[in-house]
Structures are given as C-alpha cells and as structure tokens.
Amino acid sequence: MSGPKLKPEELAGKISHEIPRKRPTEPSVEFKHGTYNYSGTPKSAEYLQLPNPRKWQPTDPDWQLPENWKQIILEGLRDRLQRFRSLQIFMDVCVRCGACADKCHFFIGSGDPKNMPVMRAELLRSVYRNDFTFAGKILGKFAGARELTVDVIKEWFYYFYQCTQCRRCSVFCPYGIDTAEITILVRELLSLIGVNIDWIVTPVANSFRTGNHLGIQPHGFKDSIDFAVDELESITGIRVEAPINKKGAEILFITPSADYFGSPHYYTLLGYLALFHEIGLDYTWSTYASEGGNFGSFISHDLMKSLNAKMYAEARRLGVKWILGGECGHMWRVVHQYMDTMNGPADFLEEPVSPVTGTRFENARSTKMVHICEFTSDLIKNGKITLDKSRNDHRRVTFHDSCNPARAFGLIEEPRYIIRNSCNHFFEMPENTIKAQTFCCGSGAGLGTDENLEMRLRGGLPRANAVKFVKEKHAVNFLGCICAIDKATLPPLMEYWVGGVDVGGVHELVGNALVMKGEKERTTDLRGDPLETNGTAAE
Amino acid sequence: MLKELLTRQKSVIVDNWVRRILGSYPSDSLKFLTSQKDRFANPIGCTITSNAGAIFDELLGESDTGVAESLVTEIVRIRAVQDFSPSQAIRFVFDLKEAIQDVIGKDLRESGHCGELEDLDFRIDNLGLSAFDSYMSAREKVFQIRMNELKSRSLQAMVQNGGVGQDD
The missing domain is CATH 1.10.1060 (Fumarate Reductase Iron-sulfur Protein; Chain B, domain 2)
Structure with missing residues (x-):
C-alpha cells in the first residue's frame, strides 16, 4: 500500500457515514448500478x-x-x-x-x-x-x-x-x-x-406491433391459451372452451398479457377459464387486444390514447356488446380517468349487463368496461357460483390493494368480498397501508426491471414491512393482489424482505374454490400443490 | 460499576446511538425519521430506534443468545439496499462504542473503571463482524433475485422465439 500508514482510530475517523449533502436546488445525480433503468433502444x-x-x-x-x-x-x-x-x-x-x-x-x-x-x-x-x-x-x-x-x-x-x-x-x-x-x-x-427507458418504449412498441407488450404473436397467444385449457383439464377433469377472436360474442375479455405468459399470473388465468366455463359465459379472447396493460400511460398522453383505442377498436371489430377486464393495474386508471374524454364515450357498445345475474353495471355506462372483481362479486352475491372455501385452507391470505384499482378506480370492497367468500383465513394489513392508503409495490410505471432492483427494494419496503407484520402475527403465507405488475414484482420483494409468502391473484383463489359441475375430485390447487383437505362444497 | 452505569444511563446512551445512526441519512429527512412513531409509516426510523434499544439490552445480558445478531440483521438489510458504501452500512454497530464513551466515558475514567469496557467492546466487535456477514448475505440475496429475474426473462424470450410466428 502506498501513502502514510494510518492508525486504526485515524482510519475510522476518515470514514464518513453521511450521504453527501448538497443544497436541494443543486442538481446532482450519481447513477449507481441497481438504481436506474436502462435507456430505450x-x-x-x-x-x-x-x-x-x-x-x-x-x-x-x-x-x-x-x-x-x-x-x-x-x-x-x-x-x-x-x-x-x-x-x-x-x-x-x-x-x-x-x-x-x-x-x-x-x-x-x-x-x-x-x-x-x-x-x-x-x-x-x-x-x-x-x-x-x-x-x-x-x-x-x-x-x-x-x-x-x-x-x-x-x-x-x-x-x-x-x-x-x-x-x-x-x-x-x-x-x-x-x-x-x-x-x-x-x-x-x-x-x-x-x-x-427501455422497459417502456419496447413494451409500447411491442403492443403496437403484436397487440401485447411481450411481443407475442397470435399463434403464440393461442398456444398459451390452449396449454392452459389442457392444464385446467388435468386439474379439474373438465375441458373448457376458450374462444379466440370470436365475432359476435357477447363479451370481449381483456387482461394483461402476463396472465397467459407469466408466473404466478398464469394461475389467475386458470381461474378465469374455470369461472367463465362454469357460468357458461358467451365471451371471446382477442389476439389484437391481447394486452390490458397500457405502458403508453407511463410516458405520454398520445401513446396512452392509442393503446387504449386499440381495445375499443377490437370490441367494434368483433361486434361484442361490452368489455370485461381482468386483474390489471393501470389499465383501470386509463379506463376510469382518461378513456371517456380521450376515446369515449364508447357509444357503439351497450351498457354492460351481467348475462348471468341481470345486474346492470351503471358505473360502466360510458366506458362499457367492467372489472372482473365487480363481475365475480356480483355472481357470488346472487348465489350463481358455488365456492368451497376449504380448498384454500392451505392459504392464509392478506390482500394488497393494487394502487390503480384502489386509488384511481375505487375498487376496495369487491376483491375483499370475493376473498372472504373463497377463503377461510383472511387477515388485513394495518389500515394505513391498505385501501386508498395502500403502499405501492415499488415497481410500477415502468420501473420493474432487474437493473433497477435496489431502487425497487427501497420503494417496496413499506409494503413488505406491513406484510411481514401480518406474517408474524397471523402466519400469513399468501399475498393476494389484482395487478400484473404486482404479481411480477411482489415475489422478489417478499423474497428479500419477508420470506415464505407466495403472491397470487384473487381469481386464482376463486379458481381453487370454484365447484364445477362434473369435475373430478380436486387433489391439488391450481398450482399443482396438494390440498390440505378434500373439502366438500360450502353450504 | 460498568453494568450499573450502563443500566442507569441506558436511555441516554441508546438515544445518543440512535441519533448517530439516523445522522447517516440526509439532514432534510431527519425530522421525519426521528419524529414519526408509526412503524408502518416510518419503517426505517422505527426499526432502527426499536432495535437499537433491544440490541443494547441483549448486550447487557449475561450470555449471547443470537437475538442481538438478528436485530442487527434487520437494520443491515435496510441499509444494504440504500445509498451507503459497505462500511457506511454497518458502521452503526461501532457507533455504539462512541455513544457509550460520550455518555459514561468520563465517569469511567475518573473512577478508574475503564478496563471494564473491554468485555463489552469485544461483544460489540463481534456484533460488527456479524453485521458484515449480514451485509454480504443481503447483497448476495439481491444479486440472486436479480439473477432469477434475468433467467426467467431469458426463458420467456426463448419460449417466445421458439414459438411459431416470431417476426424478427
């Protein structure tokens, strides 16, 4: 080593343990690996x-x-x-x-x-x-x-x-x-x-090019859905129909592409498929509107508008009456807060009415788009589906209010109503961390990249801290949510801060609990994990 | 003598220590970190404040139970993903020595009991070593998570590219 030798106490004295302090008005940023996103290609x-x-x-x-x-x-x-x-x-x-x-x-x-x-x-x-x-x-x-x-x-x-x-x-x-x-x-x-940043411009470009942010083409989309149909059959013994690009269907179903290509989103997809089969829904998937997520909204009004318009253009092309939307985050902010004056009102569609219960979704009169949690909670409320809560007894559930559905869309009670009717063990996180005050996953709006992981872990600390609390108090082992970004980014957050907590969608829990006519005895949940008990249908 | 002093002056020493630890954050954030007492609204400040007191109690105990190490780990895991160098992230353990000197150093010197600190210093040093282990473990976890994300993205890309209909 060169330079004068320092005594230990002198060396210790040279170590500054303060973040460099500068006047807040002085712009100065150090781009450290792990705390920023790569640029757009x-x-x-x-x-x-x-x-x-x-x-x-x-x-x-x-x-x-x-x-x-x-x-x-x-x-x-x-x-x-x-x-x-x-x-x-x-x-x-x-x-x-x-x-x-x-x-x-x-x-x-x-x-x-x-x-x-x-x-x-x-x-x-x-x-x-x-x-x-x-x-x-x-x-x-x-x-x-x-x-x-x-x-x-x-x-x-x-x-x-x-x-x-x-x-x-x-x-x-x-x-x-x-x-x-x-x-x-x-x-x-x-x-x-x-x-x-690249995790916005490339997903937006993909969404324009193929219909979804992952760049999956129609053939790949169909393969994924077909695979899910096969898998659901192996679990339930029932082969469901999953119509794609079916003209004249009553309802167009749009969900984030991660639902059919990501994990743990995929188990929510199985839940949707089981539910739609059980109630005999006349619906269709679309290979063009194969993305709920609107990455354009992260960066520009124009891109947001174009991607939102794509969903409605497809609804018009297929001639459906209204649109049902899956467990997505910012899609709902765009639909609820911007769509009406940006691309709407969608007068060519009909005011949504549930074909199963007859419930008229007046809140969606203008956008013609209903959230799957509104739809399912209405089915439960009207006794149209049978749920065996004991099939989720291996899950001790808490619910993370995904920011956009909760704060931008006001969807607070519906997912809780569904969870309470699908599970026996549900525990809320502290009040100042949920509902309208929910803490973000720390990875939304294009920030959910691996290169930005440290920043995500910082931003996710308040959410994880509340999950850790209910894990320690109630042995919670499942974090439910209704957003694709949550499902992608909460698992690593749990792995770092909490441990032993799985992440999944509300309709995964529905799919587990749903008693389907003619089904074989369920021995596993939708993830293939063995059930604790082979419960009978709830009364 | 030492144990009696430490017990009597516990809250002053712990306050001094906590002030030193929180002093490593930007001054504009200090008011929030020190005054917000809701553990869910202020996980950094509350974890540091509550764990510092508990660590101090453990150090006063007769035997090593491993509890102090896990309390240190909770603080280290937070600092391991913040804007700190490795030495800055774990320095807080050694800050306790300075806090103790600040509060009871003079009394000990005047009464000729400085030698009694040796055992406590040794235990704090060991805790500092365990903080280093925790820091490395936290950083390894960060990179393992990142690696898993990269792997799953590569797998996804392969599935997409292997599928029919990819146009580039």
Whole structure:
C-alpha cells in the first residue's frame, strides 16, 4: 500500500457515514448500478417514431441530446401548460404544506428527501418559475427558480423514474395535486429529446406491433391459451372452451398479457377459464387486444390514447356488446380517468349487463368496461357460483390493494368480498397501508426491471414491512393482489424482505374454490400443490 | 460499576446511538425519521430506534443468545439496499462504542473503571463482524433475485422465439 500508514482510530475517523449533502436546488445525480433503468433502444424508439433515437446510457457523460434540447423542453412545457390547465394549477397552487412529504414509498424506503413528492415536483416547478413566472424571472433563485441545464435533465430522469405514479401522495394533498400527472408530463418532456427507458418504449412498441407488450404473436397467444385449457383439464377433469377472436360474442375479455405468459399470473388465468366455463359465459379472447396493460400511460398522453383505442377498436371489430377486464393495474386508471374524454364515450357498445345475474353495471355506462372483481362479486352475491372455501385452507391470505384499482378506480370492497367468500383465513394489513392508503409495490410505471432492483427494494419496503407484520402475527403465507405488475414484482420483494409468502391473484383463489359441475375430485390447487383437505362444497 | 452505569444511563446512551445512526441519512429527512412513531409509516426510523434499544439490552445480558445478531440483521438489510458504501452500512454497530464513551466515558475514567469496557467492546466487535456477514448475505440475496429475474426473462424470450410466428 502506498501513502502514510494510518492508525486504526485515524482510519475510522476518515470514514464518513453521511450521504453527501448538497443544497436541494443543486442538481446532482450519481447513477449507481441497481438504481436506474436502462435507456430505450433505438429500434423501439424508431418504431414509435420518437425523437432522437440513439444508443446511450444514463452513465454516459454525454447523453447526445439534440443541439436545441433546451428550446424543445421549454417549448414543450409551454405547450403543455396551455393545453392542460391542471398542470398550470399544479405548478402554482402548491403551498409546501408538507402533507405529501412523508407519504411516498420511495422516500419512506430510501430517506432521500428528493423523493418527497413536493420536492420531486419542485424539480420541475423551479424551472417553471425561472422561465414562466414574473417573480422567478426577476428574483431568480430567491423565488425558488433555477435554470434548465443538462444536470437538471439528468436529475429529472433520475427522480421522475423513481415515481411509480401510484398517487398515494395525492390522497393526502389538500389541493389534490396529482403528482402522477406531473411525472407523466415530465417523462413526456424528456421523451421529446429522446430520453426514455427501455422497459417502456419496447413494451409500447411491442403492443403496437403484436397487440401485447411481450411481443407475442397470435399463434403464440393461442398456444398459451390452449396449454392452459389442457392444464385446467388435468386439474379439474373438465375441458373448457376458450374462444379466440370470436365475432359476435357477447363479451370481449381483456387482461394483461402476463396472465397467459407469466408466473404466478398464469394461475389467475386458470381461474378465469374455470369461472367463465362454469357460468357458461358467451365471451371471446382477442389476439389484437391481447394486452390490458397500457405502458403508453407511463410516458405520454398520445401513446396512452392509442393503446387504449386499440381495445375499443377490437370490441367494434368483433361486434361484442361490452368489455370485461381482468386483474390489471393501470389499465383501470386509463379506463376510469382518461378513456371517456380521450376515446369515449364508447357509444357503439351497450351498457354492460351481467348475462348471468341481470345486474346492470351503471358505473360502466360510458366506458362499457367492467372489472372482473365487480363481475365475480356480483355472481357470488346472487348465489350463481358455488365456492368451497376449504380448498384454500392451505392459504392464509392478506390482500394488497393494487394502487390503480384502489386509488384511481375505487375498487376496495369487491376483491375483499370475493376473498372472504373463497377463503377461510383472511387477515388485513394495518389500515394505513391498505385501501386508498395502500403502499405501492415499488415497481410500477415502468420501473420493474432487474437493473433497477435496489431502487425497487427501497420503494417496496413499506409494503413488505406491513406484510411481514401480518406474517408474524397471523402466519400469513399468501399475498393476494389484482395487478400484473404486482404479481411480477411482489415475489422478489417478499423474497428479500419477508420470506415464505407466495403472491397470487384473487381469481386464482376463486379458481381453487370454484365447484364445477362434473369435475373430478380436486387433489391439488391450481398450482399443482396438494390440498390440505378434500373439502366438500360450502353450504 | 460498568453494568450499573450502563443500566442507569441506558436511555441516554441508546438515544445518543440512535441519533448517530439516523445522522447517516440526509439532514432534510431527519425530522421525519426521528419524529414519526408509526412503524408502518416510518419503517426505517422505527426499526432502527426499536432495535437499537433491544440490541443494547441483549448486550447487557449475561450470555449471547443470537437475538442481538438478528436485530442487527434487520437494520443491515435496510441499509444494504440504500445509498451507503459497505462500511457506511454497518458502521452503526461501532457507533455504539462512541455513544457509550460520550455518555459514561468520563465517569469511567475518573473512577478508574475503564478496563471494564473491554468485555463489552469485544461483544460489540463481534456484533460488527456479524453485521458484515449480514451485509454480504443481503447483497448476495439481491444479486440472486436479480439473477432469477434475468433467467426467467431469458426463458420467456426463448419460449417466445421458439414459438411459431416470431417476426424478427
């Protein structure tokens, strides 16, 4: 070793155990492996005709931005301030009361103050003040303004891709500032100069190209569904029909593509297939609307609109009466909060009525799209299906409210009603971690990549912490949820923070418990795990 | 003498220690980490505060039960995925020595009982070593999870590419 030898106490004294402290207004970001997402590939960006496609990574000193990048961003911001009155209000109305400050899972899990929603929004607000307000132009940094620089762009990229658009902060904001919308708009601005992440642009490109984010073509889709039909038959002894692209069907069923290609999503797919068979539903799958997830909503209003329109175009082509939607997250935010004014109202479809119970889903009068949990809970309420709860006795269940269905769609009680009717052992997590206050999985809105795992583990700490509590208190071993991203990203979260907790969908539990006419004696659940008891049908 | 002092001054020492640990987070976050007492709203602050007290109690005990190590592990697992270098992540164990010196060091020196600290220092050092093991185990778990995600994605890609109808 070179250099002077230090005594142990001198060496210890040189170790700083503090995060470098800088003024919050000074943009400075260190891209450490595990805490950021890889950039969008030129191939996908070109496919989507996004600006400035090129090979680059966030760790590059030079991001190869267009020469007039600053002008593009400022003009883009001006345009959006004029188009979206909400953005103008969000920029002006915040009084920094701090109500949102400690509500973000990334702040709670990292302790990084720039993850306080108010501070994250301030990253944009400071630029807005500098270039769009009189006070900012005159007083500069004394009015909280700062100049737009390349370092600011890097900081935007870092922090606005640490927001999962879960909207927990919005629940607490007295003005109702929707930080998720600020995030979407900043990402949209970044996209104007070619700053995107791959786990958004490639899934969006795939969704345009083949209908789903995984890029599965119709043949592959059919293979997957056929395989599931075979597997369900081996478990139940019943061969179900799974119509694909059937014109004139009453209902089009749309679900995330992960349901037919991912695990543990797949067991939820088996649950859907069993349920639809049992009630004799006249429905169809679609190879074109083979994706519920709307990755476009993570990055741009235009892409969101196009991908949402695809579902309705397919409903029109197939001539169905209405659409039933599966266990998906942000699909429901788009449908419930944007679709109606973006692509709707869907007047060519009929107001949804359950063909089994006759229930009219008035809440879906305009969008014509019903959530599977609304549909199934209505079946249960009207006694149209028989559920043997004991078939889930090996499951001690808690329920994670997926952010978008809970906060953006208000779907709080229906999944709980289904779980209580499908399982004997159900335990809630603490009140301030569920329902409208639910903690995000930490991986939504395009952040669920392996390269971003450490950041995901930070963001997922509050959720996992609550699961750990019910595991220790009630021996919970199953975390139910109704979102494909949850199903993909909660398992690693459980593996790191909790251990011994499986993740699965609500309709997997339904599929386990569903007593089907003519079925053979069930010896395993839908995962092939042996049942604890061979229970009889619940009375 | 030492045990009596440690017992009497427990809350002051633990407070001092907790302040040192939480001081490793950015100053703008300190108020939240120290004042929010709901364990579900503030898992970092509450885990550190509650585990620090329990670790201290264990160190005062007569025998090693392994409980202190698991309490340390809970804190390490949090810090292992945050913005800390390895030494920063586990330094909090050794901070306890400084907290003890801060609070009762002068009394011990004046009464000539400094030597009694040797045994406690030894136990804290051992706890520091176990923190290093926990840190490595946490990091290995992170990479194992990442590896599993990569493998499953590769498998998925293979299935897709092996299937019919892939166009590129």
